[in-house]
Ligand SMILES: [Zn+2]
């Protein structure tokens with residue numbers, strides 16, 4: 001896929017891990033399930049799937065936490081940004097692969113056991129996109145755990161960021177967040193951090 005123009009790019013807050021997506025994301029969603037709430041430290045997780053062949057790590061690799069026997073979640077080991085939800089696949093009931101899951105074998109061991117149907121998609125976090133406005137959600141999952149007051153969030157009073165900062169803070173602020181685009185080198189070679 002090296003000659004394919006990325007449709008979408010994104011990455012973690014610190015810039016150590018970056019990715020590119022070369023296919024239209026399938027079923028962009030928000031998931032309210034309790035596992036996604038914990039994994040994102042948020043009320044819900046925005047995610048969309050693509051075939052693994054259409055997803056590429058362009059800088060670094062995430063660390064992974066295996067949140068269940070079938071799922072690993074990728075995140076930046078340096079800054080903590082949640083990046084992926086990786087469903088490994090389904091073991092056929094009674095198969096060696098099902099045994100491997102029951103005995104707590106690693107995903108790789110499960111995947112190499114007879115009776116394992118590999119999942120060929122990876123889901124990535126939509127808030128980590130360089131432009132999250134491009135992929136609006138079309139469905140909700142895990143609604144059994146949806147916050148009871150979620151629908152009323154829109155009616156809360158709201159401030160823009162500047163209004164919330166102490167006097168002079170915006171002028172003094174230097175952001176170390178990676179910019180919302182690919183960069184040749186990061187952090188920048190000069191002493192001066194990117195002023196954004
Ligand atoms: Zn990072």
Ligand SMILES: [Zn+2]
Pocket residue numbers: 031032033034035036037045141142
């Ligand atoms: Zn979930």
